[in-house]
Amino acid sequence: MASSTSNIQPDDEVLIEMYRRMLLIRKSEEQLFRDVKLGRTPGQVHLSDGQEAVAVGICANLDDRDQITSTHRGHGHYLAKGGDVNAMFAEVYGKAEGICRGMGGSMHVADFSKGIVGANGIVGAGLGIATGAGLANQLEGEGRVAVCFFGDGAANQGSLMESLNISSLWRLPVLFVCENNGFSEFSPSDTVTSGVISDRAKPFGIPVWNIDGNDVVEVWRTALEAVDHCRSGAGPAFIEARTYRYSGHFSAEAMVLSTPYRSDEEIQAWRARDPVARTRALIIDRGAADATACERMEMEVDACVEGAVAFGEAGTAPDPGTAEQLMRMGS
């Protein structure tokens, strides 16, 4: 399927909430990028700015009981699924008040109470984990769905084939969402990937959608159908969403690369299709809210991010004993 078969539109309320979530992700990540430069974070970050519509459009169809697995580029998924922004900033700042007590950092934000089974530093690792979550969901029989976010880079791990096979064989409620941002770290997709990624799911009998990942309405509408497919017990589904990350693979890449691996023209072309700006324009165009209301929302989100920075900065350094305690084996 090129896109969703229906033309259903989100209610104004849903659209506005999706815009708010996208803004929160965008502004949080812009702040984190500044924080890295300011030395507020002990480590680097992998930003998803430009990809917000995928995380938000998918997660708008989920609730807390559903699970997601995320990638090394996980802030957006975490926030889209309802993760606490204060606890995320404290985590990225390496504080004991962080969502993972400062033990995971930017690449491993997780909140199990929200079904966020974790961001992962191993490309493709979420494929098996989400399949396992789908198995648990099937055995439980309560209609939970597990969503696996992964990139075009992860699509080249053999575990994609294994996970598609098993989830289709056992009809597991797993939604595979490939965020195709065009790069495997610093290698353009066309130099490392053959064919169309979503085609890889077709021989397993899995329904496939290949969509514009910068159009939050299209993502939302497709996910509505795909999540329903999974929840109904019909087995897995697969969405490939084409998108782009403005800030590159990670926050220090300008320092470690001698030559650029993408052009300014390319970045500008994608910025012209910016998912946040498009959603704002749609809201105003539809009359769901006016420009003043949008500005108010933007200021609220700014205040929320400022609050998260303050929360993170006020946090305390975790004790090294925390790590030993968490690793202790035996009862």
Next chain:
Amino acid sequence: MPRMRFIQAINQALVEEMERDPRTILIGEDVEASIFGDTRGLLDRFGADRVRNTPISEQTLTGISVGAAACGCRVILHLMFSNFIYTGFDAIANQMAKLRLMTGGQVTLPITVIANYGGGRSTAAQHSDTPFSLLMNLAGVEVAVPSTPENAKGLMKAAIRSDNPTFFLEPGGRGGDSDEVPGGDYVTPLGEARILHEGSDLTLITMGSMTRMTLQAAMRLEAELGVSAEVLDLQSLVPLDTEAILASVGKTGRTIVVDESRDACSVASHVAAILADKGFAQLKAPVQRITVPDTAMPYAPSAELPLLPNAERIVIAARALFSKV
């Protein structure tokens, strides 16, 4: 006490634990056919939801185990041969062993990984590894190594009940060993070594498939040299019963560690390091290691069998220890 074979004891533990907790599931390649016999009959008993034959997809099976355990199941994954730990290793080393730390303790992963280990049967280099130290070095997984039908049952039950990822490494070729096994809810706690034979002159530290031969060596030492050897069966490598090691060697002052690992960074060398750190004052002689040389297992019996620890090597090492006194 009823007598049963090693493999029956494991099977009994699996049945009892799956009956005990309906969230417990068993997945793995050929768990229905069960080439070792340990999982035989479970599919009929518990049904195809809870007992699943899987495709040969180790890297995803270990990942599935993590996801299912994180989302409410108690998972038993049968990996068949320990060498297949390597093909499934990412989710073992990067997920199972680390997720509790990485999530700040939000998740527990009740996963039991069963794998058959060890050489001596011409299974060649890719079906004979002893991965003790590889797993011990991860820090985030428990490792149980049964040596008799009795502790096979007890350790299997402890492994399944543990909220940590736990490896249950079956000694290869010992499935038919028969012994008395306590009935009922018999659990061998992880992290407790047991003294199989008391002695006062020398401690023989061992585990798993080396245990029977080490006991035989102890009998020979008594008869041939008049040396009273204590045999300590570690039972679990993570957690390791350091206290029992220090107590026994503190009493005897001499020790030989008999370990089927390759020598570099083996259980034996780890025990030697512990004794050097914490038991040095009690040592009357250097710690002796009887291990496998740093080589892969060859196929031909004439080449393979001499590489494995045996009673003769233990007796020779002991003779050397006491001739130096």
